[in-house]
Every structure is written in C-alpha cells, then in structure tokens.
Amino acid sequence: MATNILVADEDTHFFGDVCKNFDYAAQFTKHDAGLLDQIKSCNSVYRFRFPIRRGNGFEVIDAWRVEHSHHQSPTKGGIRYSEMVNEDEVMALAALMTYKCAIVNVPFGGAKGGIKINPKNYTVSELENITRRYTVELIKKNFIGPSIDVPAPDYGSGEREMSWIADTYATMNPGQLDAMGAVTGKPIALHGIAGRREATGRGVAIAIRECVSFGEDMQKIGLLPGLAGKKVIVQGLGNVGYYSAKFLAEFGALIVGLCEFEGAIYNEDGLDIEAVFQHRKATGSILGYAGAKKEFKNTMEGLEQPCDILVPAALENQITEDNIRNIQAKIIAEGANGPTSPEAEAIFYANGGIIIPDMYANAGGVTVSYFEWLKNLSHVAFGRMNRRFEENSNLNLVNMVEGITGTSLTPMQRSTIIKGASELELVNSGLEDTMIRSYHEIRETYKSNPAIGTLRSAAMVGAINKIAVSYQNLGIWP
Template identity: 85%
Template sequence: MANTNKAAMQDGHFFADVCKNFDYAAQFTNHDAGLLDQIKSCNSVYRFRFPIRKGNGFEVIDAWRVEHSHHQSPTKGGIRYSEMVNEDEVMALAALMTYKCAIVNVPFGGAKGGICINPKNYTVQELENITRRYTVELVKKNFIGPSIDVPAPDYGSGEREMSWIADTYATMNPGQLDAMGVVTGKPLALHGIAGRREATGRGVAIAARECVSFGEDMEKIGLTAGLAGKKVIVQGLGNVGYYSAKYLAEFGATIVGLCEYEGAVYNADGLDYDAVFQHRKTTGSILNYPGAQSFTRSGEGLEQPCDILVPAALENQITIENIRNIKAKIIVEGANGPTTPEAEKVFYENGGIIVPDMYANAGGVTVSYFEWLKNLSHVAFGRMNRRFEENSNMNLVNMVEGITGVSLNAQQRATIVKGASELELVNSGLEDTMIRSYHEIRETYLTTPKIDTLRTAAFVGAINKIAVSYSNLGVWP
C-alpha cells in the first residue's frame, strides 16, 4: 500500500515566499551577489522512501531531511509528522531555521525534516518503527549527529519520538560519549532540559510583551503600552498555542478567542484557556464551550475583535482572502509562515504590526541550544553552584542581620537565599535572548533607511550575521 503523497505533487510556494522576503531584505545589505545566493540556497536536500509493515502488508513512507546552511555546525531543526508535508515545505522551514538561529544568536545552521504520515493513523508500535527507520536512513547518509545535524520536535512529533531517535542513534554509535546530544526536546529523565516543552510558547509571549512595551510604537497604531488589558486571540491549542495563551494571560493579557481546526470559540470578556483545553480533551472539540460563542469555521475565529492575534498552528493561515477581515492591530507569529507576503503588505498598509515568526517562535531553538550544551557538558545547569550560592547568600543575610539588628522572617529569608534551579536559569536565558533580539530587530528597523517591516529588519540582521560567518570560512577549490 503506497503513500501517494498528494501534497508532495502539488506546486509549492512556501520556499518561494521565504526567498522573496530574503531578496527584498538583501537590497538593504552590501554583500556580494554570490554570497547572498549561497546564504539563500539549500545546501543539501535528502529525499528518501522506506517500507514499513502495516497490518498484513507494507506501506511505503516518503520522508525528507534538508540542511539549508552549513555556515555553523551542527545544523538544527525539527521533524514534522504530517500527511501534508512536502519537499517545498521542508526546504522553507529549514531556511527559516537558518535565519531564526542567526536572529537569536544561536550558533546553529538551519535544517528541517519531514515524514509524510498522519500519526493518528498508526499504532504506537508503527510510529516507533517509522521513527527508528527514519533515523537509520539519516545515519547511513551522515545526516544526523551531535556535531552534524540535531533534530527536534515539530508538528506531529514530541518527546516520545525524540527518545526513539536518541536511542536508535546511540545503538548505532556504541561508545559515543555525546550520543544524547544528537536530538533535543527529549524527556527530562532522558537527558532533556527543564522548560523545553513550554519554551516556544513562552518565547511567543515574551515577544508580544516586548512589542507592546514601546509606548511610541503603540501610539502609532492606537494602543497603549503594556500587555495589561490587551485582548488576544490564539490559533492552535497544541504545544505552542497552549503555552502562548498561558504566559500571555500570566503577563496580564486577556484571552478572548481560541481557534482549532474544528472551529473556534470567542468571548469578548475573556476565556479560561485551560478550561477550554480540558473541554476539548473531554468532548473532542473546542466547540460549545459554555459561555462562549462558537464558530464552526476556524477562520471566523481569527476575524473577531482583538488587539493581538497569535497564529500558532500551520503556515498560510492569514492570506489575501481573509486579511481585510482581521481586526487585530498586532500579529505575533507563533507558527512558521502563517502570513503570506500579500496579506502582510495589506496589514502594514492598514497600520498594523507583525512580529515575524523567525523571531517570535525562536524560544524553542533557544532552549534546544541550552539542552544541547547540557548534553555535551554532561551536567545539569545549576547542579554545581546552586548550594554554594545559597550558602553564600545565607552568610550574607546573617552578616547583615548581625550588623543592623533587623531579623527577616522565614519567607523573606528563603526568597533572598534561594539559588537558581535549572528551570529558572533556562527561563532567564530564554527571556534575555528574546528581549535582546527584539531590541536588535527594532534598532535595525528604526536606523536602516527604507526598511518598512520588522520582518525585513529581522532578515537584514540575519543576513549580515550569516555573511560574517561565511566570510570567515575557507572557500576550497
């Protein structure tokens, strides 16, 4: 039973859209045309097929791994499990990974993988067989390794699949000390890192918070500074969408709409995102949540009144067909490529702001970088110094109390003395990365003549950083 992969046979435009954005931004740089072509092009595209047993027969699976840029090693990017995945999409996502890593100053080249299946149509054993066979194919072609190419979760995959990949790679490379660094997004018990699961969503929320923190920028679009009271619609209740909603709410925003593929719910006074999530787990649908208006077409949910829209599902969700119905003033792209170039142009003409995907959803790769470093160093963050910090702080508190005669209560003492855990260090590093990166993008936007969008500014910054890396590499005959 062959997998015909209809999506792969359709003409793709996603990579062309990425290249179009790149070419537009490149005109604001002074780099050689050949160097720009090298930065833009995909270095390696590996398409392969392999059979698996399914029932009493066989099924042939289509799969890809694309390494877009080797200006830094290893390359880095998730593996998407979707029956709609195709070569064009994987190439586009790999390119976005290259620029994303450069924007947030993570020393990886960009890569991406795809397996053309719907995971819901397979048993756990079949999914394990597919994942392990995919890994074997990558190992045979030297397309995976802690210093070569490091996959991560993406749409349709998660910690379980990453564990299978790590185990398969370690089995095929006995004695390799850094084998667990071959993949990130692993469970904490299998050399993962605290905070990785929620990292992308947390990064999206921080990106939104930074965007609205500049009063002069908000004044131009008729909003006040700060997230407090801002009405937000989130598309997608997967890992990214759920945690985006969670942290946006914690930062003071009001979640008024949630959208999924079966429809959307909206309440202008606010929704309990967790209660909606549990309602969907119980009933199998986001629809008919008590106290909310339901829409059977997911796209209608995007068009309801709000200040900030967070598309955190798949690409091409906001197009020229629906952009004029979008009422949000700010779009924060939690997904990769959710807004088409034509729609983006209209949105900016109408006075909106788009926080681009290459920056907004970079929290995942940032914390993946921390996990990779943890795997290579073979020690958890905070393990060596947490108790030392607490003892040093305790000595300082005792000294101050002795000099001043003021005694702290137990809660105050615990707050001051406490050393940082791995999760706190990871979240601190993620927050610092997202804040610094937004300021870099905004500075480029404000200081480079004729740059008209934050996306273009992000591309310009990424191109300049990658060009420096290539300029320092040897070009062999």
C-alpha cells in the same frame, strides 16, 4: 539518494515566499551577490522512501531531511509529521531555521525534517517503527549527529518521538559519549532539559510583551503600551498555542478567542485557557465550552473577531490576501512558521498594523534546544555545580546583614533571598534575555532605515549580516 523532482500537485510557494523575503532584505545589505546566493540556497536536500509493515502488508513512507546552511555546525531543526509535508515546505522551514538561529544568536545552521504521515492513523508501535527507521536512514547518510545535524520536535512530534530517535542513534553509535546530543526536545529522564516543552510558547509571549512595551510604537497603531488588558485571539491549542495563551494571560493579557481545526470560540470578557484545554481533552473539541459567548464551526471566522493581538500558532498560510482585510487585530504575532502570506503582510502594514515575524517570535524552542544540546555535551545539569554554593553564600550574607542591622527577615523573605537558581529558572532566564535582546536588535535595524518597511525584513537583514560574517570567517568570501 538524490533530490527528487517535486510532483505537479504539491504546493510549492512556501520556499519561494521565504526567498522573496530574503531578496527584499538583501538589497539593504552590501554583500557580494554570490555570497547572498550561497546564504539563500539549500545546501543539502535528502528525499527518501522506506517501507514499513502494516497488518499483513507493507506501506511506503515518504520522508525528507534538508540542511539549508552549513555556516555553523551542527545544523538544527525539527521533524514534522504531517500528511501535508512536501519538499518545498521542508526546504522553506530549513531556511527559516537558518535565519531564526542567526536572529537569536544561536550558533547552528538551519535544517528541517518531514515524514509524510498523519500520526493519528498509526498505532504507537507503528509510529515507533517509522521514527526509528527514519533515524536509521539519516544515520546511513550522515544526516544526524551531535556535531552534524540535530533534530527536534515539530508539528506532529514530541518528546516520545525524540526519545526513540535518541535511543536509535545511541544504539547505532555504541560508545559515543555525546550521543544524547544528537537530538533535543527529549524527556527530562532521557537527558532533556527543564522548560523545553513550553519554550516556544513562552518565547512568543515574551516577544509580544516586548513589542507592546514601546509607547512610541503602540501610539502609531492606536494602542496603549503594555500587555495589561490587551485582547488576544490564539489559533491552535497545541504546544505552542497553549503555552503562548497561558503565559500571555499570566503577563496580564485577556484571551478572548481560541481557534482549532474543529472550530472557534470567543468571549470578549476572556476565556479560561486551562478550562478550555481540559474541556477539549474530555470532549475532543473546544466547541461546547460553557464559558464561550460565541462559537464558530469555521475556524477562520474565529480569527476575524475583535481583538488587539492575533497569534496564529497552527500551520503556514493561514492569513492570506483573501482574509487579511477581515482581521481586526492591530498586531499579528506569528507563533507558527509562515502563517502570513507576503501579500497579506503588505496589506496589513499598509493598514497600520505590526507583524512580529515567525523567524523571531517562535525562536524560543531552538533557543532552549541549544541549552539542552550544551547540557548534553557538558554532561552536567544547569545549576548542579553552583546552586548550593550560591545558597550558602547568600545565607552568610543575610546572617551578616541581620547581625549588623539587628533586624530579622521573615522566613519567606529569607528563602527568597537565599534561594539558588534551579535549572528551570536558569533556562527561563536565558530564554527571556535572548528574546528581549533579539527584539531590540530587530527594532533598531527597523528604525535605522524606514525603507526596510517591516519587522520581518529588519530581522532578515540582521540574519543575513550575521551569516555573511560567519562565511567570511570561514575564509570562503573575503
């Protein structure tokens, strides 16, 4: 089905903002204008509608799947379930996925999907029907497959929806050995991978930890290096926000504010993230939490409270020209996609702040999705082949050292040294290495040319250069 023209009342700025960032960064590269246009453009946009039965009648559902770039195969990107989904947003998110994968050296092209519904308004049975029908439509147009296009969870979707997609794809492709590789973010029991659920939030926390580790950079914005004692406000207590806050607290930061759609809470002495999560689970709201010293019914007021680091981990366009001057943070770490408008970013940098861009900061999810995809293609869990061998080798080494030195280790010391890596430990190690290496690449680009101006532009420059090389290797451009 051909791409439909956007209706007049849709918000169409997001893809334009991404393209503006691209165009600005492109001037710091030396690639052919035609190649740059190819990298920037969305290759395939599939907009479709399908009916579902509700009660005694029918409802027509609007949906999209966008494949932004085929410089690498398969393409990769989540599926968003939201009433606010539109074609422009899905195109923008697909483009960000292309650049994100390049930034963290994951060999995928970028893609994204969207279903225009509010999941809260549907029964589980209706959601399953919608998800399976969406998958069938993708199969019919060859927009899904382990070597074609691999969806994943996004806002409004999760492991349950991915399991429905996996089952539908496998049913429609009997005998395909790699069918489970057609989607990632699946439950562990359905060939998912340990650590995927918390991967995006963990990646955000690692990105922040790496950013604040450079004393030279922190001195310029009036902060001491290191996360210890840094005051953090997190917007969004969903999957990304919750795990970002959890791991930042484990790294030594102080979570002083939490914001959700129903309002915000604040305590300069710190909030217990797990206690707040359980309170919201029990009451349906973060408001009324006993450990909060301040609460606000307007969530945007929560973003404007005193802190060192602000983590917007909800939706796009949360920090704009209208409220950026009220933000007191020195660092904004974008856990969500596109939470800061270009105008707001320019003002924030002019006032001496740093923004850790979404293209890098929230790339933990696609990084671990890549590991899951590899696991599905190899049909072997990470650590299964070598864990016991490593433990036996380490045990022999410990016994030898004890025999030579005449000393004995405590049981805890022995178990720590002998232990082989589990799948979760290997996944977390790979994620941490990816986030650290990628930040260093971005920072080196940023430092190499002061005119680049921002970490976002530096990340985009690196992404453009890597994607250009891929196209050149395909023989399309000399």
